[in-house]
Amino acid sequence: MRILEFKEFKTLLLEDELTDAAAAPPAPDAATPPPPAPDAAIPPPSPDMGAGLPPDPNAAPVTPASTTSPKIIFIQDAENKKWFGAHDGQGGVKRFTQYEIDPAALTKWLEAHKMESDKDLVMAALAGRRDFPANIYSEFKEEVKAGLLGVDKGTVDITFDSDDNFKNPSSDNLEVVFLRSK
Numbered sequence: 256m257r258i259l260e261f262k263e264f265k266t267l268l269l270e271d272e273l274t275d276a277a278a279a280p281p282a283p284d285a286a287t288p289p290p291p292a293p294d295a296a297i298p299p300p301s302p303d304m305g306a307g308l309p310p311d312p313n314a315a316p317v318t319p320a321s322t323t324s325p326k327i328i329f330i331q332d333a334e335n336k337k338w339f340g341a342h343d344g345q346g347g348v349k350r351f352t353q354y355e356i357d358p359a360a361l362t363k364w365l366e367a368h369k370m371e372s373d374k375d376l377v378m379a380a381l382a383g384r385r386d387f388p389a390n391i392y393s394e395f396k397e398e399v400k401a402g403l404l405g406v407d408k409g410t411v412d413i414t415f416d417s418d419d420n421f422k423n424p425s426s427d428n429l430e431v432v433f434l435r436s437k
Contacts, residue, residue: 325356325381326354327433327434329396331392333351333415337349344417348413352409353410353411355405361377362374364398373388383432383433389437392434412426413433
């Protein structure tokens with residue numbers, strides 16, 4: 256299965272609409288009599304039927320969507336970490352500490368360190384869209400590991416496919432972002 260980008264999805268939808276329009280029956284001509292009018296004896300549906308079904312009493316309560324804080328792992332020093340459990344020449348597992356960073360606390364931290372101009376780059380890195388700015392990485396990592404910024408969320412097992420290539424880590428935890436500097 257392949258995940259489509261929006262443009263690809265839109266193109267597929269347009270293609271489906273075009274094939275549906277081509278397969279539709281031709282418009283009636285003037286010689287064809289109009290279809291019979293709906294039976295006037297059938298009353299319209301009552302207004303309460305349009306409201307839908309009553310709420311499910313067994314359904315979980317609806318909660319507002321919470322803003323999630325980025326969950327990160329400092330993956331750059333993976334080569335120096337010890338293997339967790341058995342591993343072979345084909346890779347194995349290493350255990351890393353996962354941290355959660357509150358966006359408001361991060362903004363304050365950037366302001367305190369006079370790095371407000373790098374906020375967009377840092378937020379993009381924490382979202383996993385780019386590498387972390389090199390000029391900030393070491394200080395950021397040091398303060399997070401010291402507990403001055405963010406929260407320690409325990410350990411996560413990260414899998415590597417080989418003993419010498421640490422550029423393609425994988426994890427069952429889909430929330431985690433692997434941080435490395437440029």
